[in-house]
Amino acid sequence: MEVLKLVPAFTLLPYYTGEGGTTVAYTLYRDGRLKQAYRYPITKQGAGWIVLLPFAWLNFFTNDLKDAVRGTALQFLNDAQRDGNW
DSSP: OGGGGTGGGGOSSOEEEOOOEEEEEEEEEETTEEEEEEEEEEEOOEEEOGGGGGGGGGGGGSOOHHHHHHHHHHHHHHHHHHTTOO
16 A cells, blocks of 8 residues: 555645654553553654655655554663663
8 A cells, every 4th residue: 555655745735744643652560560651652744745746755765653663662671671670
């Protein structure tokens, strides 16, 4: 479904979006008790306009949700170790 990344570029009116995304939450338990919870928001930004169509191919080289979740997992491991929870 890589073609769907090009669809927003076909609009006649320019637009910018900075809303949307998700939040990844990691909850750390020790001996059945809540130790600490970590939350990492993942937001997405974008712009579209038919004039930007020649540059739409750049979307194929950007990160996707899978990469963002992988990054939050690494950040969680770093934060948990820093806080002495790991």
